[in-house]
Amino acid sequence: MKKSMKLSYVLIPLRGILYPLLFMFLISACFLPENKVGWAGLPTGSPSPTNKNDEAKTVTVDGVGTVIGKDRARARDEALRDAYRMALEKAGVNISAYTEMVDLVVIKDVVNANVEGYVKSWQIDDEGVRDDGLYYVTITAKVVKAAIKKDDKEALKLIINIMGNPRFIVLVDEANIGEDPPFSMLEATLTEALTGYGYHSIDPEQKKLIEETEDARMAKRGDTSAALKLAMRMQADVIIVGKVYTEKLPKHEYFEGTNWVSSKAYSTVRAIIAETGEILDVKSPQKPGAGLTYRDAGTKAIKQCGQDMADDLIWNIPLHIGASEEKTIQLLVSNLTYSDYSKLTGELRNMRKVTYVFPRGWEKDEPAVYDIKTTGNAEDIAKRLEALGLEITRFSMNKIEVRKVEKGWWSW
Structure with missing residues (x-):
């Protein structure tokens, strides 16, 4: 009898520890990328065969841009985009369907995998103004003759850089278990993810000037005209607006006998290109979270929503911003x-x-x-x-x- 009582004393605290851990593991498994990692971290599916086209080819090329007035920075950006295109051509990537001047359209199609090749990395060997007044850059680039991979972060960061590091602003109406938080977790998560790839965030002090305006409130509620007005005022290339809120979830059986609780976040967010007014197709995910309080669980759920949206936006923005056709x-x-x-x-x-x-x-x-x-x-x-x-x-x-x-x- 004493042995069984001792055993039950051991099992109760073990259940209180193991069940929450198991629940958290199951939740985190939902956020793993598909077809990448299975149980125990093992890769799923059979390994793909090595493709010779995935091997990088090294080329050296020049790119040029026009200096207007004394604006060398703009000319340099133009020269870098031209160099990107020239590197693809020299490496044998077929982009002949495009006219000579459409550098950003080529970059757009690289991201969209319409061009079977991309610049994996490069270094600038030389740059300056030529005798004919054109700004030039000489680069040595590594070109891969295959569709760009989403896990090639450095290649995408390079594209974002030569697009001029588009500026963005995030305005979100956020409520966590019925209360306004001291700061927006969704805004912070999106900002951290986008800046990590080279996008530039509007200065927080500038953002404060418009956060409490009627235009900001209308933009969060879905008014596209108000959002565009704010983007133009802040000189942002992209404005991300919307709302997110959390609700308590019923006590899960895994949490019985513990202090752990769970909440769920519901988000509705839109990203709008300032130049064209185009609304990007952005996920509006619903995500669960677990914590010692419902508010803590809600914060974690909101962060998961933000990470999901960021994955979408990082790849979507180069397809639309500054890369429009004629x-x-x-x-x-x-x-x-x-x-x-x-x-x-x-x-x-x-x-x-x-x-x-x-x-x-x-x-x-x-x-x-x-x-x-x-x-x-x-x-x-x-x-x-x-x-x-x-x-x-x-x-x-x-x-x-x-x-x-x-x-x-x-x-x-």
Whole structure:
């Protein structure tokens, strides 16, 4: 009798320890990547055969970019994108279907696995301004002739870097077991994951300026116009908005006799590209969490939601931001003579990344109107117009208004 009593005393605390651990293991197993790791950490499925195309080929190439005014940083970014493309071509990756200037479209298709090759890593050997005024970079790159792998973090970080490290802002309405937390775990998780890959977060002090505004509240509730207004104000390339809340889960049998409890997080989040207003398809996961309090369990559940979303966003953003195909921008120019009107048409057609210019008409004392097709963006065009001696009076993603300024017009 005494032996059985002693045994029961041992089993009760063991159950109190082992059951919660088993439950936590089962929950964590839900978050393992599919088809990668099985029980006891063993790989699932048969190993894939080694492919010779997965071996990196080393090439050395030059890339060039146009220096507008004194903006060498922009020219350098352009040269790096050009070098990426040239490295793919020299390594024998077929990208001949694309026109000469569409560097970001090539990068987009690398991420989307439409191009069977990617730059795994590179080093910059030399850079500077050539005698002809173009900025150049010389790189030695390792190119893999295969579709990019999602676990190749360094290759994706390189792509994000040459895209200019897109800026993002996260605004989330968060409630944990009915209370507002001192800080948003979802915002913190997304920010940590995205910055880890090279995306740039809006400065927290800047973010404080808009967090309590009506636009911020409307954006969190799903108002796309309000979200875009905030993104433009903060000069963010991507704005991530939405809400997340947690609820208590019933006491699980594994937790009987212990202080452990569980909660579940429910999230609804959207990511919007500032330049185009496009809404990205982002997961809105529901995740459980366990802890010694319902709020602690809720915090862990929210973090799991954030990690799931981040995995989606890290790969989705390069497919959409700054990598759009040819777009049309309307240009209105005031104070032009007819001679200036014809001259500007020629200048526009010679601009890098401009594929087509349609002069709509000229009338005295009225703005001259041009439709410009470009693989760049409105900011690129605006910078080049300023270099010609034109003053920007109004600017948006698809429309630029400028006026002729006598001073500097001689540069034509």
